[in-house]
Each structure stands twice: as C-alpha cells, then as structure tokens.
Amino acid sequence: MGLLTFSLNVTLDGCFDHQEGIADDETHAFFTRLMDESGAMLWGRVTYEMMESHWPAVARGEVDAPPALREWAIKLEAKPKYVVSSTRTDFPWTNSHLIAGDLRAGVQRLKDATPAGVLLGSGKLAAKLDRLDLIDEYKFLVHPRIAGHGPTLYQGGLPGTRRLELISATPLRSGPVAMHYRRSADPTSVPAREDAAALVPFATGVQRVVEGQQPVDQHAGDHAHGRHGDQRDEAGHADLLVAGQPAAAGGVDDAVAVALETGHQAASLAAFLTLATARSRFRRDRWSMNSTPSR
Structure with a gap:
C-alpha cells in the first residue's frame, strides 16, 4: 500500500491561495521532484479544473513558459490524475480518473493500488481526508509570507490534534522552507x-x-x-x-x-x-x- 502525502504551498499564517508565495525555478523543482516520486496525483474538482485550464497548454507548447514550468507540465500530462467530484463525470485531460461514491473507500482503494504513493494537492479535500485518518505524510513548502486572508488550512477543524514527527526541514535560497512531517506512531497522539x-x-x-x-x-x-x-x-x-x-x-x-x-x-x-x-x-x-x- 502506498502513502497518501499532502503537499501544498502555504504561508506562515496557513493561507494556501495559489497566488501567494514565491514562484521560481527552485520551488517548481521541489514540486516536480515530489511528483516524480509519487505514483499518482489526487485533487478535488476545483483544484483539478484550475490545473486543467493551464498546464495542458503549457505542455503542448502553446503558452510561453520557462524550462522548469514546461518540465512540470510535460510530466503532469503523463502522471495519473484522480479527481474527487460529485458534480462532474467527464474528464478529458490525459490520464484523468474520477473517484466517486464513498470517499474513504475510493481513496483507500487508490492507496492500495499505488505502491509509489499518492500526492494530494487540494486544501479542502485534505481536510476531509484527514478527518478519515487517510493522510500519512505532510510535505509543505512554507513561504515567508503572511497573507492575512484565506483560504487557510483546516478551516472546518479536526476531531482532534494531529501530532506529527519531523522528518526534515530544508530551507530554499529564496526563503521558503520545505517541511516534511509524518503522522506520529504514538497511539496517544490524538487526544480524546x-x-x-x-x-x-x-x-x-x-x-x-x-x-x-x-x-x-x-x-x-x-x-x-x-x-x-x-x-x-x-x-x-x-x-x-x-x-x-x-x-x-x-x-x-x-x-x-x-x-x-x-x-x-x-x-x-x-x-x-x-x-x-x-x-x-x-x-x-x-x-x-x-x-x-x-x-
């Protein structure tokens, strides 16, 4: 069974608005490496449609983009992409697949079928999956920014505190810090x-x-x-x-x-x-x- 890893750009105050943060070759290389290491991508419908509206054109060369972005786009085309949606059924983007019905069962089946692991990139979907205890690791790129607005992580709350184990913290030259955490194995880590x-x-x-x-x-x-x-x-x-x-x-x-x-x-x-x-x-x-x- 593969791990489900939640990875996102996030500011110091927890905002994951895609327009906030630092976008450069180093940050793009960070997410390209995470995608290379994973067997599939997992998004909610809103995030999927945002990606779908831009990256296929970059991969086809229809949009001018620096080498790091073009590399990301081309690799994303080939990567299996799974979408959780209850309102859309047609996904023409290459290698796109729908997860419908029971959320826990559908994502667990995806984890079981993906030994290399699944990379989750949607903040709102992550909150739902965390409430189901399906997320195993967290790899955040924390940017030196205070946005002062939402959307922010876990706005709807969780049933208990998640205790995490720090695996690594790697600063990037432009200021963000790549944080890698794993769910604690301590059975008392989630308070009653x-x-x-x-x-x-x-x-x-x-x-x-x-x-x-x-x-x-x-x-x-x-x-x-x-x-x-x-x-x-x-x-x-x-x-x-x-x-x-x-x-x-x-x-x-x-x-x-x-x-x-x-x-x-x-x-x-x-x-x-x-x-x-x-x-x-x-x-x-x-x-x-x-x-x-x-x-």
Whole structure:
C-alpha cells in the first residue's frame, strides 16, 4: 500500500491561495521532484479544473513558459490524475480518473493500488481526508509570507490534534522552507475530545473564583486527575488548587502545567485561554491584596 502525502504551498499564517508565495525555478523543482516520486496525483474538482485550464497548454507548447514550468507540465500530462467530484463525470485531460461514491473507500482503494504513493494537492479535500485518518505524510513548502486572508488550512477543524514527527526541514535560497512531517506512531497522539470537554467547566470555575463571581469552596469536588478547590494559609488567604497543586501567587503557571501533564493534554484552546485569563487576574488580585497597607 502506498502513502497518501499532502503537499501544498502555504504561508506562515496557513493561507494556501495559489497566488501567494514565491514562484521560481527552485520551488517548481521541489514540486516536480515530489511528483516524480509519487505514483499518482489526487485533487478535488476545483483544484483539478484550475490545473486543467493551464498546464495542458503549457505542455503542448502553446503558452510561453520557462524550462522548469514546461518540465512540470510535460510530466503532469503523463502522471495519473484522480479527481474527487460529485458534480462532474467527464474528464478529458490525459490520464484523468474520477473517484466517486464513498470517499474513504475510493481513496483507500487508490492507496492500495499505488505502491509509489499518492500526492494530494487540494486544501479542502485534505481536510476531509484527514478527518478519515487517510493522510500519512505532510510535505509543505512554507513561504515567508503572511497573507492575512484565506483560504487557510483546516478551516472546518479536526476531531482532534494531529501530532506529527519531523522528518526534515530544508530551507530554499529564496526563503521558503520545505517541511516534511509524518503522522506520529504514538497511539496517544490524538487526544480524546472528552478530556478537553471535561476541562472546560473546570477552567470556567477557576475564572469565576478569580473574578469573585463565586466564593472559593474548600470542597469544590474532585476532578478526574486531582482535587480542585482551595487551601488556606494561616492568614486565611485562599490559594486555588489545580490538579491538586497549590496555585499561589506566581504558581498558577506551574499548576496549569501539572494539570496538562497529568491527563489534560487534550485541553481545548478555549479552556487554555480561560486558564490564562484566570492566571493573569489571579496574580493581579494577589498583588493588590499583598500590597495593601495594614490598618
């Protein structure tokens, strides 16, 4: 079975608009080499039609193009090209094939039949295939650009974080960096969504306590990986507990770290930001309390 490799030009802020980025002989040579190493190309209909409208004419010599682009176009003509579409059935471009019906089954059959691997070049299709756990490797050409607009990678989200292993990082002379990642073999690399969901109410509770919206409850209850409540020093000041660790002034960072390391790797961004807000306000309130002159 061949690997499915997702490869795309992308800016630092994740934009894959084909008009952004650097186009030169070196970047074109990078993608030509990837195509040479793969047994087939895979696109969504929109990307396919964009390629179809330009490259066949370049390959036929009807459009002036530098040698690197002409080489790409000629090789692309001969390469098997697969298209995922539910609205189009006719694909006259040389060596074009339709994948219709069940997406998972169709792409898995393509992988099984292509030992040299399949090169995926559509951002929106990649998000769908990643949700089906079909992508094995990622080879991005990251350009030194901040586009400030879309389309961006994975706009629709994923069911969990993808942990990747870095295989190589190769800078090009003009500034882009060729990044090669592989899906991590660690079975715990994709966090469980229920763990993240469990942390959100706790994070919200921390924020409410810090903001004074509810009193600190010494018996706030147990969490999956530790008790979250408070402890009081001899002066009666309450210190938050996060995963059983005291979150005294200056210690919330450590307590949050402990919470994450003891089973909350799946903390959602919302929960993390809530904790960060609580940390900042907690420090401010503690500083204000400790700096008030005694009467």
